[in-house]
Amino acid sequence: MIEEIKITRSIIKNAVDELLDNLDVDVIVGGGGPAGLVAATYLAKKGKSVVLFERKLSLGGGMWGGGMMFPKIVVQHEAKEILDDFKINYTQEEGYYVASSIEAVGKLVAGCADAGCKMFNCISVEDVMIREGRVNGVVINWTSVETAGLHVDPVTAKSKVVIEATGHPLEICKIVEKKTGRLNTKTGKIIGERSMWAEKAESEVVENTKEIYPGLYVCGMAANAAYGAPRMGPVFGGMLLSGRRAAQKIDENI
Amino acid sequence: MIEEIKITRSIIKNAVDELLDNLDVDVIVGGGGPAGLVAATYLAKKGKSVVLFERKLSLGGGMWGGGMMFPKIVVQHEAKEILDDFKINYTQEEGYYVASSIEAVGKLVAGCADAGCKMFNCISVEDVMIREGRVNGVVINWTSVETAGLHVDPVTAKSKVVIEATGHPLEICKIVEKKTGRLNTKTGKIIGERSMWAEKAESEVVENTKEIYPGLYVCGMAANAAYGAPRMGPVFGGMLLSGRRAAQKIDENI
Amino acid sequence: MIEEIKITRSIIKNAVDELLDNLDVDVIVGGGGPAGLVAATYLAKKGKSVVLFERKLSLGGGMWGGGMMFPKIVVQHEAKEILDDFKINYTQEEGYYVASSIEAVGKLVAGCADAGCKMFNCISVEDVMIREGRVNGVVINWTSVETAGLHVDPVTAKSKVVIEATGHPLEICKIVEKKTGRLNTKTGKIIGERSMWAEKAESEVVENTKEIYPGLYVCGMAANAAYGAPRMGPVFGGMLLSGRRAAQKIDENI
Amino acid sequence: MIEEIKITRSIIKNAVDELLDNLDVDVIVGGGGPAGLVAATYLAKKGKSVVLFERKLSLGGGMWGGGMMFPKIVVQHEAKEILDDFKINYTQEEGYYVASSIEAVGKLVAGCADAGCKMFNCISVEDVMIREGRVNGVVINWTSVETAGLHVDPVTAKSKVVIEATGHPLEICKIVEKKTGRLNTKTGKIIGERSMWAEKAESEVVENTKEIYPGLYVCGMAANAAYGAPRMGPVFGGMLLSGRRAAQKIDENI
Amino acid sequence: MIEEIKITRSIIKNAVDELLDNLDVDVIVGGGGPAGLVAATYLAKKGKSVVLFERKLSLGGGMWGGGMMFPKIVVQHEAKEILDDFKINYTQEEGYYVASSIEAVGKLVAGCADAGCKMFNCISVEDVMIREGRVNGVVINWTSVETAGLHVDPVTAKSKVVIEATGHPLEICKIVEKKTGRLNTKTGKIIGERSMWAEKAESEVVENTKEIYPGLYVCGMAANAAYGAPRMGPVFGGMLLSGRRAAQKIDENI
Amino acid sequence: MIEEIKITRSIIKNAVDELLDNLDVDVIVGGGGPAGLVAATYLAKKGKSVVLFERKLSLGGGMWGGGMMFPKIVVQHEAKEILDDFKINYTQEEGYYVASSIEAVGKLVAGCADAGCKMFNCISVEDVMIREGRVNGVVINWTSVETAGLHVDPVTAKSKVVIEATGHPLEICKIVEKKTGRLNTKTGKIIGERSMWAEKAESEVVENTKEIYPGLYVCGMAANAAYGAPRMGPVFGGMLLSGRRAAQKIDENI
Amino acid sequence: MIEEIKITRSIIKNAVDELLDNLDVDVIVGGGGPAGLVAATYLAKKGKSVVLFERKLSLGGGMWGGGMMFPKIVVQHEAKEILDDFKINYTQEEGYYVASSIEAVGKLVAGCADAGCKMFNCISVEDVMIREGRVNGVVINWTSVETAGLHVDPVTAKSKVVIEATGHPLEICKIVEKKTGRLNTKTGKIIGERSMWAEKAESEVVENTKEIYPGLYVCGMAANAAYGAPRMGPVFGGMLLSGRRAAQKIDENI
Amino acid sequence: MIEEIKITRSIIKNAVDELLDNLDVDVIVGGGGPAGLVAATYLAKKGKSVVLFERKLSLGGGMWGGGMMFPKIVVQHEAKEILDDFKINYTQEEGYYVASSIEAVGKLVAGCADAGCKMFNCISVEDVMIREGRVNGVVINWTSVETAGLHVDPVTAKSKVVIEATGHPLEICKIVEKKTGRLNTKTGKIIGERSMWAEKAESEVVENTKEIYPGLYVCGMAANAAYGAPRMGPVFGGMLLSGRRAAQKIDENI
Numbered sequence A, B, C, D, E, F, G, H: 001m002i003e004e005i006k007i008t009r010s011i012i013k014n015a016v017d018e019l020l021d022n023l024d025v026d027v028i029v030g031g032g033g034p035a036g037l038v039a040a041t042y043l044a045k046k047g048k049s050v051v052l053f054e055r056k057l058s059l060g061g062g063m064w065g066g067g068m069m070f071p072k073i074v075v076q077h078e079a080k081e082i083l084d085d086f087k088i089n090y091t092q093e094e095g096y097y098v099a100s101s102i103e104a105v106g107k108l109v110a111g112c113a114d115a116g117c118k119m120f121n122c123i124s125v126e127d128v129m130i131r132e133g134r135v136n137g138v139v140i141n142w143t144s145v146e147t148a149g150l151h152v153d154p155v156t157a158k159s160k161v162v163i164e165a166t167g168h169p170l171e172i173c174k175i176v177e178k179k180t181g182r183l184n185t186k187t188g189k190i191i192g193e194r195s196m197w198a199e200k201a202e203s204e205v206v207e208n209t210k211e212i213y214p215g216l217y218v219c220g221m222a223a224n225a226a227y228g229a230p231r232m233g234p235v236f237g238g239m240l241l242s243g244r245r246a247a248q249k250i251d252e253n254i
Helices: A004-021 A034-045 A077-085 A101-114 A143-147 A171-180 A198-207 A221-227 A237-253 B004-021 B034-045 B077-085 B101-114 B143-147 B171-180 B198-207 B221-227 B237-253 C004-021 C034-045 C077-085 C101-115 C143-147 C171-180 C198-207 C221-227 C237-253 D004-021 D034-045 D077-085 D101-115 D143-147 D171-180 D198-207 D221-227 D237-253 E004-021 E034-045 E077-085 E101-115 E143-147 E171-180 E198-207 E221-227 E237-253 F004-020 F034-045 F077-085 F101-115 F143-147 F171-180 F198-207 F221-227 F237-253 G004-020 G034-045 G077-085 G101-114 G143-147 G171-180 G198-207 G221-227 G237-253 H004-020 H034-045 H077-085 H101-115 H143-147 H171-180 H198-207 H221-227 H237-253
Strands: A024-030 A050-053 A072-076 A091-093 A096-100 A118-120 A123-131 A134-142 A155-164 A211-213 A216-218 B024-030 B050-053 B072-076 B091-093 B096-100 B118-120 B123-131 B134-142 B155-164 B211-213 B216-218 C024-030 C050-053 C072-076 C091-093 C096-100 C118-120 C123-131 C134-142 C155-164 C211-213 C216-218 D024-030 D050-053 D072-076 D091-093 D096-100 D118-120 D123-131 D134-142 D155-164 D211-213 D216-218 E024-030 E050-053 E072-076 E091-093 E096-100 E118-120 E123-131 E134-142 E155-164 E211-213 E216-218 F024-030 F050-053 F072-076 F091-093 F096-100 F118-120 F123-131 F134-142 F155-164 F211-213 F216-218 G024-030 G050-053 G072-076 G091-093 G096-100 G118-120 G123-131 G134-142 G155-164 G211-213 G216-218 H024-030 H050-053 H072-076 H091-093 H096-100 H118-120 H123-131 H134-142 H155-164 H211-213 H216-218
Touching: A004 B072, A004 B091, A004 B096, A004 B198, A004 C004, A004 C155, A024 A034, A024 A134, A034 A050, A034 A101, A034 A155, A034 A221, A034 A237, A050 A123, A050 A155, A072 A077, A072 A101, A072 A237, A072 B004, A077 A096, A077 A237, A091 B004, A096 A101, A096 B004, A101 A118, A101 B101, A101 B118, A118 B101, A123 A143, A123 A155, A123 A171, A134 A143, A143 C143, A155 A171, A155 A237, A155 C004, A171 A211, A171 A216, A198 A221, A198 A237, A198 B004, A216 A221, A216 A237, B004 H004, B004 H155, B024 B034, B024 B134, B034 B050, B034 B101, B034 B155, B034 B221, B034 B237, B050 B123, B050 B155, B072 B077, B072 B101, B072 B237, B077 B096, B077 B237, B096 B101, B101 B118, B123 B143, B123 B155, B123 B171, B134 B143, B143 H143, B155 B171, B155 B237, B155 H004, B171 B211, B171 B216, B198 B221, B198 B237, B216 B221, B216 B237, C004 C118, C004 D072, C004 D091, C004 D096, C004 D198, C024 C034, C024 C134, C034 C050, C034 C101, C034 C155, C034 C221, C034 C237, C050 C123, C050 C155, C072 C077, C072 C101, C072 C237, C072 D004, C077 C096, C077 C237, C091 D004, C096 C101, C096 D004, C101 C118, C101 D101, C123 C143, C123 C155, C123 C171, C134 C143, C155 C171, C155 C237, C171 C211, C171 C216, C198 C221, C198 C237, C198 D004, C216 C221, C216 C237, D004 E004, D004 E155, D024 D034, D024 D134, D034 D050, D034 D101, D034 D155, D034 D221, D034 D237, D050 D123, D050 D155, D072 D077, D072 D101, D072 D237, D077 D096, D077 D237, D096 D101, D101 D118, D123 D143, D123 D155, D123 D171, D134 D143, D143 E143, D155 D171, D155 D237, D155 E004, D171 D211, D171 D216, D198 D221, D198 D237, D216 D221, D216 D237, E004 E118, E004 F072, E004 F091, E004 F096, E004 F198, E024 E034, E024 E134, E034 E050, E034 E101, E034 E155, E034 E221, E034 E237, E050 E123, E050 E155, E072 E077, E072 E101, E072 E237, E072 F004, E077 E096, E077 E237, E091 F004, E096 E101, E096 F004, E101 E118, E101 F101, E123 E143, E123 E155, E123 E171, E134 E143, E155 E171, E155 E237, E171 E211, E171 E216, E198 E221, E198 E237, E198 F004, E216 E221, E216 E237, F004 G004, F004 G155, F024 F034, F024 F134, F034 F050, F034 F101, F034 F155, F034 F221, F034 F237, F050 F123, F050 F155, F072 F077, F072 F101, F072 F237, F077 F096, F077 F237, F096 F101, F101 F118, F123 F143, F123 F155, F123 F171, F134 F143, F143 G143, F155 F171, F155 F237, F155 G004, F171 F211, F171 F216, F198 F221, F198 F237, F216 F221, F216 F237, G004 H072, G004 H091, G004 H096, G004 H198, G024 G034, G024 G134, G034 G050, G034 G101, G034 G155, G034 G221, G034 G237, G050 G123, G050 G155, G072 G077, G072 G101, G072 G237, G072 H004, G077 G096, G077 G237, G091 H004, G096 G101, G096 H004, G101 G118, G101 H101, G123 G143, G123 G155, G123 G171, G134 G143, G155 G171, G155 G237, G171 G211, G171 G216, G198 G221, G198 G237, G198 H004, G216 G221, G216 G237, H024 H034, H024 H134, H034 H050, H034 H101, H034 H155, H034 H221, H034 H237, H050 H123, H050 H155, H072 H077, H072 H101, H072 H237, H077 H096, H077 H237, H096 H101, H101 H118, H123 H143, H123 H155, H123 H171, H134 H143, H155 H171, H155 H237, H171 H211, H171 H216, H198 H221, H198 H237, H216 H221, H216 H237
Parallel strands: A024 A050, A024 A155, A050 A118, A155 A216, B024 B050, B024 B155, B050 B118, B155 B216, C024 C050, C024 C155, C050 C118, C155 C216, D024 D050, D024 D155, D050 D118, D155 D216, E024 E050, E024 E155, E050 E118, E155 E216, F024 F050, F024 F155, F050 F118, F155 F216, G024 G050, G024 G155, G050 G118, G155 G216, H024 H050, H024 H155, H050 H118, H155 H216
Antiparallel strands: A072 A096, A091 A096, A123 A134, A134 A155, A211 A216, B072 B096, B091 B096, B123 B134, B134 B155, B211 B216, C072 C096, C091 C096, C123 C134, C134 C155, C211 C216, D072 D096, D091 D096, D123 D134, D134 D155, D211 D216, E072 E096, E091 E096, E123 E134, E134 E155, E211 E216, F072 F096, F091 F096, F123 F134, F134 F155, F211 F216, G072 G096, G091 G096, G123 G134, G134 G155, G211 G216, H072 H096, H091 H096, H123 H134, H134 H155, H211 H216
């Protein structure tokens, strides 16, 4: 027999306990698009405790729509290994790999879960915690609080490192820039992405995956946008590589 | 070197060819929530050609949010096998299984892709094709055409069978009811769901998974809504079982 | 020293525990306007376990605005005792009592809390649980889920009796009427309020405070709207008396 | 017998007379959140004539929602006395006090009314009156005039001192900054709040509670936002202390 | 010297006193378009106490825009006298009179004020008062309360007779129809206007100007809409004649 | 008999001919609020050809709402003569005159029409014509083109002088400032109004009524906003005096 | 030299004269999509005076978007002649003709103009004129009046016959059905279109092109929607044939 | 017999092949208003491969509405030849030519198609491709992706030259200015248009038709807006001449 109150308790208790047990972790990832999912996965695989917060109801970010709503993505050779790691199917085409953008999202989410990362959706990062010149946590709230125009205070979550993987919006970096006035870029500010140039974007994104402020790493589109590299298009290899690179760098440092 | 025009061509050509090659299939599934994904997966596993159209950018429907945005779902014993089929992790709790709602969506999408179902997002079913008293296809359009209030004609896709898996909205059944005036229910109309009663909802949904009009099957929440069964809550077992049941019934009939 | 993670845990844990501990109570009140607050207070004073759900962020309903945004209310002699019970200040004027509508809300909320009722805001009643022809609980969700247009499943809460105190919208009665087809009114349906007639409205509201469906009581404006009595204006005495009456009736029956 | 026209006259006349009798007072408080309510209460207790204008229909501001819509607040030891002054119930937890955010609002409003402060809702401060380099009143209008996009002139209200307690929006300070170009801060401008840091925010808010322009005091979140202190979270002790501090300072000066 | 607080008091006191002194009058006119203004003017000229409530900020209704935003109106011979009564300038053209629609509104408002009618704007009629089968007043509120979606109770105003002059919307008749179920028309319901036919519309509107429910008169477009006569176009003679006719009929009866 | 096509022709032809005959006039007034109406009236009385364009459907601007939607205005002694010129009724009160804001609008429009000014509503000034460093006309369009978001080109109207009487928005001055970079103010820019100070505002508005750019005069609220004088409240005397002053200055110069 | 006022006069005068000269014509076409344009063209070619009113800024209706925003249309053999008449380019493909949907719109508008039809855009048909049981004209207004929510009266235009070519919305038929209660269909009402079935839709649309009420003809999608035929997709042949058929029938009858 | 799936395939395949075959062309025109259509036509006539992308569903831009929604345009003598080239009918009037704005759009689209230009609608230019300091393509997406607020990546199209013909919005130039910081104008930035001055605007637009950045030409309103020339009104000659001029210049250079 199905007892409704038991079910209600089960759901709320399990979810809330998981949240409360993970309010002080190694890594908080802001943004559940491809770069964030890849970074979270590789970090969790290396044994780090990782929590990912996504502001929307669904994870996957800009990958769902492929290019211009044609649900395919193209991945260059360098990132083939990551496709394989996540068991994403592809066909080969003159040096590229073409995959279903929908399958790719499903597999990234699946892989991230299997690696042990805790994922929470419908939650936005409203602010960061900065202590002694270092980001050491985020301030979170239900996204719907903002959508519904309510005035409700947020709560906090702590971590050794925060990853900014919110893509173009650079939501976390913008807060840090505004509050501290100084990021680790040439200008000290978010530089903003240049016009789309797939080739450059794909190669630069890996170099731009770095610590932009003590305790805060950027990866994926956010990295190129922050450091003034070209915009990325529907070639998703750089995004995946950048996610993996972020994981490597952080793993070496915490 | 990454050549942008080649990438553009690759993406559009692969996606469009996949669509054009699948305009005349065994089964069209309308709605990419859990019931639709499960039905599509088991049918594809049995060798049927299956196309799934989802109106939103992301698949997964109401499963992402768990219960009340606490991202956990509860599944009863009868559906455990399906969790295992899709490799969804769970913990056990007094006769139920508790899983991450986010992981569950990822795994369902991943499994559906691996089974060979072709999934298209951002596409709405606007109308059905009825020939000789039988649904034999759907009329589709970009969802964004409707969202943006544009006046643009749709195109058509054909199939032996259509599955209505759009949940509460019952988008396809509503069209068929309006256009034919007669569904295979007690009243000949959509009856509408009764108040939430998890236990009944979970058991009735499997029986209600049937051919509601020649060529049109309902499954998941849509089934209960059509036949006047209670509303389902965050117990997702019935949804999964209903998807599998739809696949079995259709497999026997086409 | 203030430790943020401890504070976050404290707030979430205390609030969630209070909710989980009160998912199976004597009385659930839907709506935190004056009638609901009064009913909840007197019931809690009599030792019942009472939970109140309000869909908005703030409680107080239509009382805040007095009449036409002039923040005063008028209360007739019969309800003076309730003003006194809640320690609401007033001035006397030819047979009426005039009070600040703002103070009145504050005092009702304060009194309700002191009586031991558990109040939750930002939560809507989406559906009811009906078992064996009797309402025995409600189906709840964050109001913001609906406001933000998200597709997220609700959870459930159980009680011996539910009080409909949502005013004009009659949110709970509408669900019961739609799902069961039969309320305990002359027509079996919600009758709808007649034109404003303060005198009649004030006297009828007390008689109309009754069990409109097994397990479901109406009070306040909802009572008059359900039973076809005149609409109430900025005379708030009837609202208060109706809330108290609901408490008395329920106390006798559970 | 209830005579409607008499009631209409009673409500309008009482409310309007109260407004007209209080157009020239000791203190005008802009904003009915916790800091404003506390400041108004302590000032009224000390015999000052105090009028509070709140732009929304309901008072209580950001306190209703506790933290992340979990309706609890945490208060540190230093502010316990204020909880007691307002008779707010709490439980103790490792050095903090946890209270219901809903009860807290009710009690603050109730206490403010009992102290004799006149509260008006639905009214916005559109502008200030500045005479001889000193704020000596505010310019008010129905908030709904602005919401409905109407072009309607405001009216004025006079006072010895104005308290800015509108929180983040700093509505009054923004007007004064724009019109006079010079506030009493390090930069002469509103500095803007830093990232959330509960501990610092809580201690700095009391120091930041001061006269920011002759005749204009800031308190609560507004104080920290104006002077560039960290943002406050769901720890509400500082807010209460700041409100009390504003009352003390003003009491010494007028 | 201009003293602001004195001015504020003057404006509010004068306006509120005028409202309070006119809450029990001979005639309440709902709607400040041409028909309402004319009816109010002729009644006031005959010594009746008349109050007019207009829901918008500006009076004049549909007359401002002439025909298709070309600001001219045409008036037939029968209504010339009314143009002269209000001193509206015109040019003659093959049996018609052409006037500026803008001037016409200004002159109607001016004439109405000179006749002694009290006009209030920004106020909607939300409901009527019906006592012993007779309309004897209206229930009013700020229009902005509704526009801003606030939940605020209305107040009441009493009169011997109410004139419905809200045009197409038939706001008052709709309430009476809904609440009483029976108007004095062929069907007992609002019939709805027929297609535009200037000639018929102009002649029928005068006959249709009558008591549609005890104590409630219709005039202008509302009269034709209620009784199923053709729609009126930019010929405004019938509107003026209907307003005058309403005044005559009411003058004979109260 | 009423012939509809004849009526249509009459209305359109008369309105369009009036517009086409007045595309090259002495004075164009932008804005039909009190200052614009007064200026237009006195100029027309002095024999100037005057056209007034109002963006809204109704003329009267911010005067309709009196103060805070209480429909009364206050006028100081200096402007009594203008009230008399327009036959606006008033009562006297300690040195001020109190009038109905609704009557006042009606009388201003009536007087403006009687003086011979041509008034057009629903038309916005989109741009100005500047030739040899002098404003010599305006560029106009239906306001609804902008409201409906259509892309439609405007047309032009010529005059010796243009009066900016759009109040706060300063619509015409903003265009001239943006296009020429230099207005005849201390800073060369629009300065923006200071906080409300009725007394100063009322006296300064008359001095600020001047030629702000060759061929362009400001009057009313626009004048104070342009020259950095205090904001005006519901004292409308200065508005009327400024309108008359503009008429005098222009009459001397063209 | 370009004189702006002369240009303004030229544009307004030419357009208005063309409208005023065509207020009493043989045929009024409501709707400027493909069916309306074709009907208007063939009628104008036969020497009828024809006026076409389109509610949008652009003509062409649903043809611009081809199928699902892929800008191609398919035309069957029977309509090839019409493509040739309008000089629309096509390629042949297994019995169909494929053309650019964009070119097709351009050519239809071009042909319609060359045939002498007068086209007006931005104008909606708000109502019809019915005299002695026959439609003999329409009531028109700027569409933007409705879009901007203004209350402005329309004007009238007369004709021997009106063509309903507004497609799905059936704007004119809906008015006639509502106002007369009886159309010339099997049910006397608009039947509504059946599900899409290109073949049937294409053949039935020509038969359904008929006089649906004395003086009112339907053609194109409107014809199928009115008579309950299947919905048409991106095969545009039937639309063109229906337009030509309407022209033939009307030509025989007036 | 009409086979729906064949039609669907035909439409999608033809449209997509045309797009894929034209992803690497001589000229890409951004914007389908009159200037863009004329430029595209003359270039295509000279044998260049030309693709035009229009963000709206309909081409024609601001020309549809003539002046102030009066659907006529005026063209000066210099552009008469272009009217003749496109077979646009006109009447002569004191040195100008007056044409129907609706016919003009139809004829421009028709001529552009006949010349062989490929036109795509519903597609926006989101970004440009810049390689070695030269614009060599654009980044495109469905406009509806943006309208519907979806997060979907764009694709790319390549060309020797890009023409900016988006009018006022200067969509492409704004991107280039933002991304490169340097346009070929006096200031290096977009200067912005001056006030309307038909004569100057018409003559300057031809000179301003030039290469504003290597590989990027401006024409039509965009040219005047970029170089700080006066705004153009409903005189469309300059627009046509500018389009032709752009074609000439580009033809000489590629």
